[in-house]
Amino acid sequence: MQDMNIKKVSSHELGQKLDMNPAQIRKDLAYFGEFGRKGIGYEVSYLISKIKEILKINRHINVGLVGAGHLGIALSNYNRFTREKLSIAAIFDADPNKWGMSVGHLKVQPVSELQETVKEKDIKMGIITVPATEAQKVVDQLIAAGVTAILNFAPATLKVPSHVHLRNADLTTELQSLAYYVD
Amino acid sequence: MQDMNIKKVSSHELGQKLDMNPAQIRKDLAYFGEFGRKGIGYEVSYLISKIKEILKINRHINVGLVGAGHLGIALSNYNRFTREKLSIAAIFDADPNKWGMSVGHLKVQPVSELQETVKEKDIKMGIITVPATEAQKVVDQLIAAGVTAILNFAPATLKVPSHVHLRNADLTTELQSLAYYVD
Structure with a gap:
């Protein structure tokens, strides 16, 4: 309106x-x-x-993304086009071949820089787009760095302490609900 | 269990x-x-x-994906790792530079082949991962080809006839719900 x-x-x-x-x-x-x-x-x-x-969405929130694969890059690009006050402020990956790679205005950083960058850029939320086998390690690192709200795209069941809010985004759920309507 | x-x-x-x-x-x-x-x-x-x-998810359903960008490729890869009976059976893109590009076991096809491929491969569902400006054109083409269940990732409001089931997947919604819990 x-x-x-x-x-x-x-x-x-x-x-x-x-x-x-x-x-x-x-x-x-x-x-x-x-x-x-x-x-x-x-x-x-x-x-x-x-x-x-x-809804507490009137604040600007910096987000850290771990996993510079196709989904991570898509989310970074996607995010830039929204009007919402969430911006991906740093991208991390474990693969040395990806370090320094440009994604939008950011450069992919090694996961070893996570703790320092989270503090430096005042990152409050994390997005996980790593393979399932790496996801628990990554969520632990995000929590150790002080992040308390995490959106996980890895198809893995992650354990987090009670003060951390974890949401699992399952892209197949949407497809499955639609499947109901296929004749 | x-x-x-x-x-x-x-x-x-x-x-x-x-x-x-x-x-x-x-x-x-x-x-x-x-x-x-x-x-x-x-x-x-x-x-x-x-x-x-x-829930009608006991059937194998072939899915056609339009938009071989990062999100499209991520969804194709993601899908391969699930046990669900949904498989991406064809990937289309409007960009000639992407035609023939391998994504998993598929090759990106021109959108002009959509109608024929949908019939040939018995594709029942569509996923749209194109830019917002292209989304209405793509949804129209999918519907013309006979697809009646569509998952749209483009940040656009699409018009579909009443017999078509359209779901809009908004990746920012998940982030926004999490934002509530950030101190």
Whole structure:
């Protein structure tokens, strides 16, 4: 709506777009404060900024990526095109042949530099795109460097301490859900 | 459990592993038939085959991928390592420089061969890993070739007719959900 230069939106319009009950939308948003006005609705840009605040995505976060293979490079490129405040600030790989290789504006660094770079660049999140056999070693190194939020693309079950938030991204899940609809 | 050579499992054990109420698990499964026996539980391999049948993932499905960039290549490689019955059977790209390039056991084909190859290889699903500006054209071509289930990685909002199932895979969503947990 912001892209379309729409300034105001009612809970009714939001309900139609989201296929949700407008009363539920008003109730949910009211839980976090008074964002709208009766009979007028919500100011789009204000609502966006408030939702970003609620979801804590109003901050710039530096991300460190380990594994400069095809997926790692794709994610680095992908990320640059989004408007989101997440940016890949460093890329690491264990393979000496990849050290110094350019990926966007970054150069691939040895994993041995991980700890120092995480501190230097204030990296708060990690992405793992290494082979499954290497993933536990890498997650341990990220945690040792102080990273507490990790997105793992390696098809491996990783162990992390309870203060660390680990998400496993499984690209086959999406395909499998779609498979249901194939005749 | 099958990997660990476990033959039987009770709804109680399943409940613990899934953090769900055992009675709910029994009820949900009973909805699809009598899979278990009172006091004995479920036979693991039989339960797996039944769940695959319910989710319709017990069939081999050929997938066509359009876009032989880093993400496309990563997905092709990724897919080869899964046990799932989804296999990328053809890769297409619009760039003549990529035609004939080897990706795993496949060679990148021109998009002009899409229609013919989809029929020839009985491709039922499509994956789109092209730039956003090309995505609508590609989705139209896949649909024209008869594909009705499509996973789109391009950051674009695509229009499809109602008989087509489109899923948009947004790699930033996972990162954003994690961002919530960054201090």
